[in-house]
Amino acid sequence: MENNEESGEVYHVPVLLEEVLEGLAIKPDGIYVDCTFGGGGHSKEILKRLNEKGRLIAFDQDADAQRNIPDDPRVLFLPHNFRHIHRFLRLHKIPPVDGLLADLGVSSHQFDEAERGFSIRFDAPMDMRMDARQEKTAYDVLMRKSELGLHKMFERYGEVTNAKTLAKTIVEVRRTVSLKTIENFKQAVQHIVKGNPNKYFAQVFQALRIEVNDELGVLKELLQQLPEVLKEGGRAAIITFHSLEDRLVKTYFKKGDFEEVEDVYDLYGDSGKSEHFKLVNKKPIVAGKEELKRNPRSRSAKLRIAEKI
Structure with a gap:
Protein backbone atom coordinates (compact mmCIF):
# COMPACT_ATOMS: atom_id res chain seq x y z
CA MET A 1 0.00 0.00 0.00
CA GLU A 2 1.10 3.52 -0.64
CA ASN A 3 2.15 5.40 2.43
CA ASN A 4 1.70 9.06 3.18
CA GLU A 5 4.96 9.63 5.06
CA GLU A 6 4.05 12.89 6.73
CA SER A 7 0.83 11.68 8.32
CA GLY A 8 1.88 8.05 8.56
CA GLU A 9 -1.46 6.95 7.18
CA VAL A 10 -2.20 4.55 4.39
CA TYR A 11 -3.77 6.76 1.74
CA HIS A 12 -4.39 4.81 -1.44
CA VAL A 13 -3.09 1.87 -3.43
CA PRO A 14 -2.38 2.79 -7.06
CA VAL A 15 -4.27 0.30 -9.24
CA LEU A 16 -2.77 -1.33 -12.37
CA LEU A 17 0.36 0.77 -11.85
CA GLU A 18 2.78 -1.10 -14.14
CA GLU A 19 0.15 -1.48 -16.83
CA VAL A 20 -0.57 2.28 -16.77
CA LEU A 21 3.13 3.19 -16.98
CA GLU A 22 3.69 0.80 -19.86
CA GLY A 23 0.53 1.93 -21.65
CA LEU A 24 1.44 5.62 -21.44
CA ALA A 25 4.83 4.90 -23.07
CA ILE A 26 6.35 7.77 -21.08
CA LYS A 27 8.82 10.10 -22.80
CA PRO A 28 11.41 11.55 -20.38
CA ASP A 29 10.82 15.12 -21.54
CA GLY A 30 7.04 14.78 -21.98
CA ILE A 31 4.08 16.50 -20.36
CA TYR A 32 1.65 14.23 -18.49
CA VAL A 33 -1.65 14.82 -16.73
CA ASP A 34 -2.93 12.85 -13.74
CA CYS A 35 -6.62 13.75 -13.61
CA THR A 36 -7.17 12.02 -10.26
CA PHE A 37 -4.05 12.70 -8.18
CA GLY A 38 -5.38 11.32 -4.86
CA GLY A 39 -2.49 9.79 -2.92
CA GLY A 40 -0.10 10.50 -5.77
CA GLY A 41 0.85 6.86 -6.36
CA HIS A 42 0.61 6.92 -10.14
CA SER A 43 2.07 10.45 -10.29
CA LYS A 44 5.12 9.51 -8.22
CA GLU A 45 6.03 6.73 -10.65
CA ILE A 46 5.42 8.93 -13.71
CA LEU A 47 7.77 11.55 -12.21
CA LYS A 48 10.51 8.93 -11.75
CA ARG A 49 10.45 8.42 -15.52
CA LEU A 50 10.65 12.13 -16.41
CA ASN A 51 13.86 14.15 -16.74
CA GLU A 52 14.24 17.77 -15.64
CA LYS A 53 12.39 18.96 -18.77
CA GLY A 54 9.38 16.71 -18.15
CA ARG A 55 6.23 18.06 -16.47
CA LEU A 56 3.33 16.62 -14.53
CA ILE A 57 -0.02 18.39 -14.21
CA ALA A 58 -2.13 16.96 -11.39
CA PHE A 59 -5.86 17.58 -10.87
CA ASP A 60 -7.83 16.75 -7.73
CA GLN A 61 -10.90 18.50 -6.34
CA ASP A 62 -10.54 16.72 -2.98
CA ALA A 63 -8.80 19.05 -0.51
CA ASP A 64 -7.26 16.06 1.31
CA ALA A 65 -5.22 15.18 -1.79
CA GLN A 66 -3.24 18.42 -1.50
CA ARG A 67 -1.30 16.97 1.46
CA ASN A 68 0.29 14.48 -0.93
CA ILE A 69 1.74 16.94 -3.47
CA PRO A 70 5.50 16.31 -3.85
CA ASP A 71 7.89 19.22 -3.49
CA ASP A 72 8.97 19.09 -7.11
CA PRO A 73 9.27 22.04 -9.54
CA ARG A 74 8.05 19.79 -12.38
CA VAL A 75 4.62 19.41 -10.74
CA LEU A 76 1.70 21.79 -11.23
CA PHE A 77 -1.22 20.93 -8.94
CA LEU A 78 -4.69 22.21 -9.88
CA PRO A 79 -7.35 21.83 -7.14
CA HIS A 80 -10.20 21.47 -9.61
CA ASN A 81 -12.53 18.92 -11.18
CA PHE A 82 -10.98 17.44 -14.31
CA ARG A 83 -14.18 18.13 -16.24
CA HIS A 84 -12.63 21.60 -16.79
CA ILE A 85 -9.29 20.20 -17.98
CA HIS A 86 -8.98 22.03 -21.30
CA ARG A 87 -9.81 25.41 -19.77
CA PHE A 88 -7.25 25.06 -16.98
CA LEU A 89 -4.49 23.74 -19.24
CA ARG A 90 -5.01 26.72 -21.54
CA LEU A 91 -5.11 29.10 -18.56
CA HIS A 92 -1.69 27.82 -17.47
CA LYS A 93 -0.40 27.87 -21.07
CA ILE A 94 0.15 24.10 -21.16
CA PRO A 95 0.47 22.85 -24.77
CA PRO A 96 -1.17 19.59 -25.91
CA VAL A 97 0.18 16.80 -23.68
CA ASP A 98 1.94 13.47 -24.26
CA GLY A 99 -0.24 11.45 -21.96
CA LEU A 100 -3.15 11.51 -19.54
CA LEU A 101 -4.33 9.20 -16.77
CA ALA A 102 -7.70 9.09 -15.01
CA ASP A 103 -8.27 6.55 -12.21
CA LEU A 104 -12.01 6.92 -11.66
CA GLY A 105 -12.40 4.95 -8.43
CA VAL A 106 -13.06 6.39 -5.00
CA SER A 107 -9.76 6.31 -3.12
CA SER A 108 -9.16 4.02 -0.15
CA HIS A 109 -8.66 7.20 1.89
CA GLN A 110 -12.09 8.57 0.95
CA PHE A 111 -13.74 5.29 1.91
CA ASP A 112 -11.86 5.25 5.23
CA GLU A 113 -12.70 8.83 6.21
CA ALA A 114 -15.97 8.16 8.06
CA GLU A 115 -17.29 11.73 7.93
CA ARG A 116 -17.20 11.77 4.10
CA GLY A 117 -20.14 9.35 4.05
CA PHE A 118 -18.79 7.14 1.22
CA SER A 119 -18.69 3.91 3.20
CA ILE A 120 -21.50 1.81 4.64
CA ARG A 121 -19.11 0.72 7.43
CA PHE A 122 -19.48 3.92 9.45
CA ASP A 123 -22.28 6.10 10.74
CA ALA A 124 -21.79 9.58 9.31
CA PRO A 125 -23.74 12.32 7.51
CA MET A 126 -25.22 11.31 4.13
CA ASP A 127 -22.67 13.42 2.28
CA MET A 128 -20.64 11.67 -0.50
CA ARG A 129 -19.27 14.86 -2.07
CA MET A 130 -15.88 14.47 -3.73
CA ASP A 131 -15.56 18.26 -3.59
CA ASN A 213 -20.82 13.95 -8.11
CA ASP A 214 -22.30 13.71 -11.64
CA GLU A 215 -19.62 11.11 -12.31
CA LEU A 216 -20.88 10.01 -15.72
CA GLY A 217 -21.35 13.60 -16.90
CA VAL A 218 -17.82 14.46 -15.73
CA LEU A 219 -16.37 11.44 -17.56
CA LYS A 220 -18.18 12.32 -20.79
CA GLU A 221 -16.84 15.88 -20.64
CA LEU A 222 -13.29 14.61 -20.09
CA LEU A 223 -13.48 12.19 -23.01
CA GLN A 224 -14.86 14.86 -25.35
CA GLN A 225 -11.93 17.18 -24.52
CA LEU A 226 -9.23 14.57 -25.14
CA PRO A 227 -8.77 15.37 -28.88
CA GLU A 228 -7.85 18.97 -27.93
CA VAL A 229 -5.84 18.10 -24.82
CA LEU A 230 -3.62 15.35 -26.31
CA LYS A 231 -0.96 15.91 -28.96
CA GLU A 232 -0.71 13.58 -31.96
CA GLY A 233 0.65 10.26 -30.68
CA GLY A 234 -0.36 11.20 -27.11
CA ARG A 235 -2.07 8.51 -25.05
CA ALA A 236 -5.03 8.45 -22.66
CA ALA A 237 -5.23 5.73 -20.00
CA ILE A 238 -8.58 5.48 -18.20
CA ILE A 239 -9.26 3.12 -15.27
CA THR A 240 -12.94 2.43 -14.56
CA PHE A 241 -14.59 0.48 -11.76
CA HIS A 242 -18.09 -0.23 -13.03
CA SER A 243 -19.71 -1.12 -16.32
CA LEU A 244 -21.42 2.25 -16.91
CA GLU A 245 -18.07 4.07 -16.97
CA ASP A 246 -16.29 1.33 -18.91
CA ARG A 247 -18.99 1.38 -21.60
CA LEU A 248 -18.60 5.15 -22.07
CA VAL A 249 -14.82 4.89 -22.41
CA LYS A 250 -14.99 1.88 -24.73
CA THR A 251 -17.60 3.48 -26.99
CA TYR A 252 -15.87 6.87 -27.17
CA PHE A 253 -12.43 5.44 -27.87
CA LYS A 254 -13.86 3.21 -30.57
CA LYS A 255 -16.50 5.41 -32.24
CA GLY A 256 -15.69 8.98 -31.19
CA ASP A 257 -19.12 9.47 -29.60
CA PHE A 258 -21.36 7.83 -27.00
CA GLU A 259 -23.85 6.15 -29.31
CA GLU A 260 -23.68 2.43 -28.70
CA VAL A 261 -24.02 0.72 -32.07
CA GLU A 262 -23.39 -2.90 -32.92
CA ASP A 263 -20.14 -3.45 -34.76
CA VAL A 264 -21.87 -3.56 -38.15
CA TYR A 265 -19.44 -0.85 -39.19
CA ASP A 266 -16.69 -3.43 -39.38
CA LEU A 267 -18.45 -4.87 -42.45
CA TYR A 268 -17.84 -1.61 -44.25
CA GLY A 269 -14.22 -0.89 -43.46
CA ASP A 270 -13.40 1.99 -41.12
CA SER A 271 -16.78 3.72 -41.28
CA GLY A 272 -17.98 4.53 -37.78
CA LYS A 273 -14.53 4.39 -36.21
CA SER A 274 -13.18 7.30 -34.19
CA GLU A 275 -11.39 9.90 -36.30
CA HIS A 276 -9.32 10.91 -33.27
CA PHE A 277 -8.11 7.67 -31.67
CA LYS A 278 -6.73 4.23 -32.29
CA LEU A 279 -7.01 1.60 -29.57
CA VAL A 280 -3.78 0.54 -27.89
CA ASN A 281 -5.55 -2.41 -26.26
CA LYS A 282 -8.72 -3.81 -27.85
CA LYS A 283 -9.80 -5.57 -24.67
CA PRO A 284 -9.64 -3.95 -21.24
CA ILE A 285 -6.56 -4.67 -19.12
CA VAL A 286 -7.41 -6.17 -15.71
CA ALA A 287 -5.37 -6.92 -12.60
CA GLY A 288 -3.24 -10.06 -12.45
CA LYS A 289 -3.26 -12.64 -9.66
CA GLU A 290 -0.50 -10.98 -7.65
CA GLU A 291 -2.19 -7.58 -7.63
CA LEU A 292 -5.55 -9.13 -6.72
CA LYS A 293 -3.88 -10.71 -3.69
CA ARG A 294 -2.21 -7.45 -2.64
CA ASN A 295 -5.16 -5.19 -3.38
CA PRO A 296 -8.67 -6.69 -3.55
CA ARG A 297 -9.96 -3.26 -4.68
CA SER A 298 -8.35 -3.90 -8.07
CA ARG A 299 -10.82 -6.72 -8.74
CA SER A 300 -13.29 -4.52 -10.62
CA ALA A 301 -10.71 -2.25 -12.30
CA LYS A 302 -10.56 -2.08 -16.10
CA LEU A 303 -7.92 -0.10 -17.98
CA ARG A 304 -8.42 1.13 -21.54
CA ILE A 305 -5.75 3.00 -23.48
CA ALA A 306 -6.10 4.94 -26.72
CA GLU A 307 -3.66 6.95 -28.83
CA LYS A 308 -4.46 10.21 -30.59
CA ILE A 309 -4.03 9.94 -34.37
Missing part, protein backbone atom coordinates in the same frame (compact mmCIF):
# COMPACT_ATOMS: atom_id res chain seq x y z
CA ALA A 132 -16.69 19.69 -0.24
CA ARG A 133 -17.14 23.08 -1.97
CA GLN A 134 -20.21 21.87 -3.86
CA GLU A 135 -23.63 22.16 -2.19
CA LYS A 136 -25.54 19.01 -3.21
CA THR A 137 -25.11 16.06 -0.83
CA ALA A 138 -26.55 12.53 -0.80
CA TYR A 139 -29.06 13.76 1.80
CA ASP A 140 -30.27 16.45 -0.62
CA VAL A 141 -30.76 13.80 -3.32
CA LEU A 142 -32.76 11.57 -0.97
CA MET A 143 -34.98 14.44 0.18
CA ARG A 144 -35.58 16.29 -3.09
CA LYS A 145 -35.55 13.80 -5.95
CA SER A 146 -38.92 12.55 -7.20
CA GLU A 147 -39.96 8.93 -6.76
CA LEU A 148 -39.43 8.26 -10.48
CA GLY A 149 -36.04 10.04 -10.37
CA LEU A 150 -34.91 7.92 -7.40
CA HIS A 151 -36.18 4.75 -9.10
CA LYS A 152 -34.24 5.42 -12.32
CA MET A 153 -31.11 6.50 -10.39
CA PHE A 154 -30.95 3.31 -8.29
CA GLU A 155 -31.80 1.13 -11.28
CA ARG A 156 -29.28 2.66 -13.67
CA TYR A 157 -26.38 3.69 -11.44
CA GLY A 158 -26.57 0.92 -8.85
CA GLU A 159 -28.39 -1.93 -10.62
CA VAL A 160 -30.43 -2.24 -7.40
CA THR A 161 -32.81 -5.19 -7.81
CA ASN A 162 -35.85 -3.56 -6.21
CA ALA A 163 -35.09 0.04 -7.23
CA LYS A 164 -38.77 0.89 -7.64
CA THR A 165 -39.69 -0.35 -4.16
CA LEU A 166 -36.69 1.44 -2.64
CA ALA A 167 -37.66 4.74 -4.27
CA LYS A 168 -41.29 4.39 -3.09
CA THR A 169 -40.12 3.60 0.46
CA ILE A 170 -37.78 6.61 0.58
CA VAL A 171 -40.53 8.98 -0.55
CA GLU A 172 -42.90 7.53 2.08
CA VAL A 173 -40.47 7.65 5.02
CA ARG A 174 -38.71 10.95 4.28
CA ARG A 175 -41.81 12.91 5.39
CA THR A 176 -41.53 11.63 8.96
CA VAL A 177 -38.10 10.02 9.41
CA SER A 178 -34.70 11.72 9.35
CA LEU A 179 -32.39 10.45 6.61
CA LYS A 180 -29.51 12.72 7.62
CA THR A 181 -27.10 9.95 8.59
CA ILE A 182 -26.06 6.62 7.11
CA GLU A 183 -27.51 4.74 10.09
CA ASN A 184 -30.82 6.65 9.87
CA PHE A 185 -31.08 5.79 6.19
CA LYS A 186 -30.18 2.11 6.60
CA GLN A 187 -32.70 1.64 9.39
CA ALA A 188 -35.44 3.46 7.46
CA VAL A 189 -35.19 1.06 4.49
CA GLN A 190 -33.95 -2.08 6.30
CA HIS A 191 -37.27 -3.89 5.87
CA ILE A 192 -37.05 -3.90 2.06
CA VAL A 193 -33.37 -4.90 1.69
CA LYS A 194 -32.93 -7.79 -0.76
CA GLY A 195 -30.17 -10.39 -0.48
CA ASN A 196 -26.87 -9.62 1.25
CA PRO A 197 -27.33 -6.28 3.09
CA ASN A 198 -23.69 -5.22 2.55
CA LYS A 199 -23.88 -5.83 -1.19
CA TYR A 200 -27.32 -4.19 -1.38
CA PHE A 201 -26.23 -0.99 0.39
CA ALA A 202 -22.97 -0.90 -1.58
CA GLN A 203 -25.06 -0.73 -4.78
CA VAL A 204 -27.38 1.90 -3.29
CA PHE A 205 -24.43 4.02 -2.15
CA GLN A 206 -22.72 3.70 -5.53
CA ALA A 207 -25.85 5.09 -7.20
CA LEU A 208 -26.04 8.00 -4.77
CA ARG A 209 -22.32 8.80 -5.16
CA ILE A 210 -22.55 8.82 -8.96
CA GLU A 211 -25.57 11.14 -8.77
CA VAL A 212 -24.08 13.53 -6.18
